[in-house]
Amino acid sequence: MRKNILLPGHKELRYIIREIVKTAKEVEKYKPVYWENIWDPIEKWEKIPTWMKEIIKNACDKDEVYGYSPTRWHQKAINYIISKNPKLTENDIIFFNGIWDAISKIYKALSFDSRIIWPNPAYPTHSSSEAAHANSFHLTYKLDPNNNWYPDLEELENKVKYNPNIVWILVINPDNPTGAVFPKEILKKFVKIAKKYNLFLIFDEIYEKLVYDKTNKVNLSDIIEDVPGISMKWISKDLPWPGGRCGWIEVYNQDKDENLKQFVKTLLAAKMVEVCSTTLPQYVLPDIYESKEYQKYLEKRIEKYKKRADLAYEVLNNTPWLKVIKPKWAFYLTVILDNIDKTKSIKISDPEIKKIIYPQIENTSRFDEKFCLWLLGETGVCVVPLSGFNTGIEWFRMTLLEEDEEKFRKILELIKDYTAKYSK
Numbered sequence: 572m573r574k575n576i577l578l579p580g581h582k583e584l585r586y587i588i589r590e591i592v593k594t595a596k597e598v599e600k601y602k603p604v605y606w607e608n609i610w611d612p613i614e615k616w617e618k619i620p621t622w623m624k625e626i627i628k629n630a631c632d633k634d635e636v637y638g639y640s641p642t643r644w645h646q647k648a649i650n651y652i653i654s655k656n657p658k659l660t661e662n663d664i665i666f667f668n669g670i671w672d673a674i675s676k677i678y679k680a681l682s683f684d685s686r687i688i689w690p691n692p693a694y695p696t697h698s699s700s701e702a703a704h705a706n707s708f709h710l711t712y713k714l715d716p717n718n719n720w721y722p723d724l725e726e727l728e729n730k731v732k733y734n735p736n737i738v739w740i741l742v743i744n745p746d747n748p749t750g751a752v753f754p755k756e757i758l759k760k761f762v763k764i765a766k767k768y769n770l771f772l773i774f775d776e777i778y779e780k781l782v783y784d785k786t787n788k789v790n791l792s793d794i795i796e797d798v799p800g801i802s803m804k805w806i807s808k809d810l811p812w813p814g815g816r817c818g819w820i821e822v823y824n825q826d827k828d829e830n831l832k833q834f835v836k837t838l839l840a841a842k843m844v845e846v847c848s849t850t851l852p853q854y855v856l857p858d859i860y861e862s863k864e865y866q867k868y869l870e871k872r873i874e875k876y877k878k879r880a881d882l883a884y885e886v887l888n889n890t891p892w893l894k895v896i897k898p899k900w901a902f903y904l905t906v907i908l909d910n911i912d913k914t915k916s917i918k919i920s921d922p923e924i925k926k927i928i929y930p931q932i933e934n935t936s937r938f939d940e941k942f943c944l945w946l947l948g949e950t951g952v953c954v955v956p957l958s959g960f961n962t963g964i965e966w967f968r969m970t971l972l973e974e975d976e977e978k979f980r981k982i983l984e985l986i987k988d989y990t991a992k993y994s995k
């Protein structure tokens with residue numbers, strides 16, 4: 572008899588942010604869809620600035636960008652990165668093709684029983700990949716919506732204390748989906764716990780440049796002391812260039828931890844099999860970041876997103892059935908359905924849309940997944956259920972990216988009016 576080709580953990584691998592797109596595309600045949608599910612600047616009509624396109628076009632004239640680059644990094648990119656951070660050497664950095672590439676190589680290189688504990692809710696690329704690799708349930712610590720989405724460090728400490736399989740702590744800061752940015756005192760406590768229990772730290776810092784209040788911005792490299800750790804950095808979001816699939820990891824204190832040093836060697840070997848990461852984004856990265864236009868451009872975007880966050884807070888937080896914690900950085904907002912009647916299911920009026928939505932609803936027992944499908948079917952607003960972020964919390968995440976402010980207000984009003992139908 573033929574062997575089963577499926578891995579035991581295959582069902583853990585889900586990416587609900589894109590799963591909902593198929594249904595929304597069907598709905599779009601009958602009514603306009605407001606895409607609030609994913610952050611893609613092109614999808615949201617954000618224009619890539621001419622100065623950035625010029626830098627990329629000029630690079631395309633150079634033959635060298637069409638070749639392989641060294642496995643670890645392109646020399647131009649690495650010179651720039653280490654010039655900005657004296658704690659790093661060339662050996663501490665490896666480039667990857669998008670965060671999925673880094674995450675999958677890191678998690679595949681881990682021994683099966685060395686587990687990562689991550690925030691709850693968590694960005695699913697991390698949590699699903701690790702749980703699928705370990706063929707086990709997710710291990711999480713809570714981010715508390717009643718405390719600005721800050722982590723429950725007592726829970727974290729108890730879990731690492733009693734589960735010897737936990738060897739890594741993952742922190743996403745700034746955080747997706749909650750919009751939280753953790754203050755220095757909290758970040759230092761992660762370091763303290765890692766030190767006390769001899770653990771590694773992984774910080775996903777891909778949104779670090781998009782924090783509203785710069786005094787609030789603390790990176791792993793500022794606080795790590797002598798704890799072994801990895802920080803993930805990306806160009807997807809702040810340039811923006813998500814289709815460039817380019818980012819890098821920075822490794823801290825591998826000279827103090829032989830196990831980490833060997834682990835990095837394994838990662839490098841895995842990368843070598845693939846040869847290298849994409850050359851062009853690495854080649855232009857320093858020119859873009861060092862351009863005199865970049866800082867102005869970034870600040871303008873941050874200002875725009877902050878305005879959207881304020882508007883969302885003003886419209887959605889003014890009801891007894893919705894709760895919003897003001898995000899501390901651009902892009903995402905988690906909406907909490909606070910005082911609602913889950914026994915209600917608001918009928919979808921359009922018979923054609925009903926045919927699309929109802930079979931999907933039958934596939935899930937989660938209220939938030941059902942709710943997001945009803946919302947999509949009735950209003951065209953496409954958001955992501957929070958259960959897609961591997962959490963038991965049933966709320967939803969939307970983006971703050973809509974270019975057109977009036978349209979954004981309309982989307983917020985649609986959400987507010989629709990959710991009102993569920994209020995107790």
Ligand SMILES: Cc1ncc(COP(=O)(O)O)c(C=O)c1O
Nearest residue numbers: 669670671694743747775805807
């Ligand atoms: C916390 C976090 N890490 C990683 C990623 C993935 O980034 P990329 O699209 O560059 O792979 C995202 C994307 O939304 C994210 O929110």
